[in-house]
Amino acid sequence: xxxxxxxxxxxxxxxxxxxxxxxxxxxxxxxxxxxxxxxxxxxxxxxxxxxxxxxxxxxxxxxxxxxxxxxxxxxxxxxxxxxxxxxxxxxxxxxxxxxxxxxxxxxxxxxxxxxxxxxxxxxxxxxxxxxxxxxxxxxxxxxxxxxxxxxxxxxxxxxxxxxxxxxxx
Amino acid sequence: xxxxxxxxxxxxxxxxxxxxxxxxxxxxxxxxxxxxxxxxxxxxxxxxxxxxxxxxxxxxxxxxxxxxxxxxxxxxxxxxxxxxxxxxxxxxxxxxxxxxxxxxxxxxxxxxxxxxxxxxxxxxxxxxxxxxxxxxxxxxxxxxxxxxxxxxxxxxxxxxxxxxxxxxxxxxxxxxxxxxxxxxxxxxxxxxxxxxxxxxxxxxxxxxxxxxxxxxxxxxxxxxxxxxxxxxxxxxxxxxxxxxxxxxxxxxxxxxxxxxxxxxxxxxxxxxxxxxxxxxxxxxxxxxxxxx
Numbered sequence: 001x002x003x004x005x006x007x008x009x010x011x012x013x014x015x016x017x018x019x020x021x022x023x024x025x026x027x028x029x030x031x032x033x034x035x036x037x038x039x040x041x042x043x044x045x046x047x048x049x050x051x052x053x054x055x056x057x058x059x060x061x062x063x064x065x066x067x068x069x070x071x072x073x074x075x076x077x078x079x080x081x082x083x084x085x086x087x088x089x090x091x092x093x094x095x096x097x098x099x100x101x102x103x104x105x106x107x108x109x110x111x112x113x114x115x116x117x118x119x120x121x122x123x124x125x126x127x128x129x130x131x132x133x134x135x136x137x138x139x140x141x142x143x144x145x146x147x148x149x150x151x152x153x154x155x156x157x158x159x160x161x162x163x164x165x166x167x168x169x
Numbered sequence: 170x171x172x173x174x175x176x177x178x179x180x181x182x183x184x185x186x187x188x189x190x191x192x193x194x195x196x197x198x199x200x201x202x203x204x205x206x207x208x209x210x211x212x213x214x215x216x217x218x219x220x221x222x223x224x225x226x227x228x229x230x231x232x233x234x235x236x237x238x239x240x241x242x243x244x245x246x247x248x249x250x251x252x253x254x255x256x257x258x259x260x261x262x263x264x265x266x267x268x269x270x271x272x273x274x275x276x277x278x279x280x281x282x283x284x285x286x287x288x289x290x291x292x293x294x295x296x297x298x299x300x301x302x303x304x305x306x307x308x309x310x311x312x313x314x315x316x317x318x319x320x321x322x323x324x325x326x327x328x329x330x331x332x333x334x335x336x337x338x339x340x341x342x343x344x345x346x347x348x349x350x351x352x353x354x355x356x357x358x359x360x361x362x363x364x365x366x367x368x369x370x371x372x373x374x375x376x377x378x379x380x381x382x383x384x385x386x387x388x389x390x391x392x393x394x395x396x397x398x399x400x401x402x403x404x405x406x407x408x409x410x411x412x413x414x415x416x417x418x419x420x421x422x423x424x425x426x427x428x429x430x431x432x433x434x435x436x437x438x439x440x441x442x443x444x445x446x447x448x449x450x451x452x453x454x455x456x457x458x459x460x461x
Contacts, residue, residue: 046200052336053257058195079200082261082332085339111342117403118316118338121346122353122414144343145247149254153243169339 010043011036013071020059021148024098027060031090034081042075043068048086051149051169088150088168103132105139105154105165131156132163139163196275197260203268203329209393214327215270216289216386217394219279220434221318222262223290226280227442228311229255230449231298240301247347251308254340261333269327281453285443286436292425293376294433295442302355302362302369309348310373313407314380316341317400326392349411356415363416370412371420378424380404384434 014036015028027033027047034046045064049057061078068076088107091099096106108127124141131139136158143153144167152167205211232252239245260276267274293311298304319341322334355362381401387394412418431437453459 049257049336051254051257051340052261052333053253053255055253057197061195061199077200080198082198082201083328083335085332085336113338115320117406118320118342118345120313120349120407120410122349122411124350143243143247144347145243145250147246149250153246167343169343 009071010038010045010068010073013068013073014043014045014064017060017063017067020056020063022099022102022104024102025091025095027064029092029095029098031088031092031095032060032086038073042077043073044077044079046079046081048081050086054149056148086169088166091166099166100132103163104151105129105132105163107166107168110168127168129154129165131159131161133161134159196264197257198264198268198329201329201332203265205269206326206328209326210389211269211271213386213389214330214393215266217390218262218266218269218330220289220384220386222259222266222279223288224294224311224315225255225262226259227288227290227294227445228307229253229259230445231294231296232304232308235298235304248304251344251347254344258333258337258340265329265333268329277453281450282457285438285446288433288436288438288442288446290433290438291376291379292433292439292442293373293380295438295445296373296376297441297445300365300369301351302365303372305348305351305355306366306369306373308344309352309411310377310380310408312341312345312348313404314397314400316345317403318395318397321395321399325394330393345407349407352411352417353415356412356417366415366417367420370417371422374420374422375425379432379434382432382434386434 014033015026017027017033019025019027019030019032022030030050032047032050034048035044036046037044045068047057047060047064057080064078065076087110089110091107099106108129124144127141128137129139130137134156136156139154139156141152142155142162146153146164146167150166150169151164153162154165155162205214229252232248232255235248235252236245239248259280263276263279266279267276293307296303296307298307316338319334319337323331323338325331325334352366355366357363381397381404383396383398387396408419427435428437
């Protein structure tokens, strides 16, 4: 696709839109913003859901449309892209830094899965996640499911603070 | 968002801010290329998507019924999350069905305006959980089976179904681990928790054979659908591993018979299904013109 001057601007605008649940991250930082293109018909933005049931998708879509319309792009279409599926590996370095600054532990490397059966885990996973509050090197898992689909709950034995962790997927 | 009063925030006229997540639904496949690949039977594909979508929708509803009833806050959150993931899978699959059969019907049509005999979920999904042991045993069985099917569906000849399965595999792995860890904790726990988990297995197991019976719809879709009979070995291996760690055994019980030759996949359900649908559909049916 030919990148025109206007398309660069549309991308810049789209890149300022933040995630409704993690407002310290832009959609670009989170890795859900896939493509911004401009044709004679208007701007087309492609986004990908983090989890199948992520209720923030509709809000992201609205926020993108309104941000672009405010910037003078009248016709905006937001498309869903399902494949390849979103992975926490797509969260940018800046995004990881901002998560940590907000007290949310960023994810480690996503699990690599082959074509064989996925092994079942009978014990809570042993992951080294450092505490975003006091920096202690190791913390304990409380639950793999947190207040949003993408986060797990952990606790720091050193400072005793609970915190959220963007779980690897 | 800033509004002068709360009611203003509820009004649709304000398109600049949403009053709550879960309102103003858009087609979850908006912008996805939903053309049925040449050589694929669109009608059959739609029926297959309804089977997989209904399993997720109905089990999700059962999980939602646990809201405020879980034993600990962490489990409350976990069960709601699993229910939400399954609901997301259901939305994508039901939307896929409406595109594949050419009717253009949306997810709401399938979820709210079909009768009981039109639902294609396996009967295990609709089963009521009388206690927490039944919940975790059901989730273990359903997610182990579904994960194995979705793992294979990633190479389906329908790229939309393959993409939905790919996302689903990542989610289902977390669901299955949660359920498996609880089954071990309860089975290898106290006398009471062990006894209840044994009872839960005896209750659930008559509905397990049905999961692996190949249906005509699956037979008609080689390369698109997964034959569930193929995943029985993988399912048995996982269950053996979990149950052995939990000091439990597979009960010797007879498979639950169908009704007039049909089971869940044929739209023949247990008594529990009617009550479940009444709860799921009553608001939508009372206000058929409403938008959500």
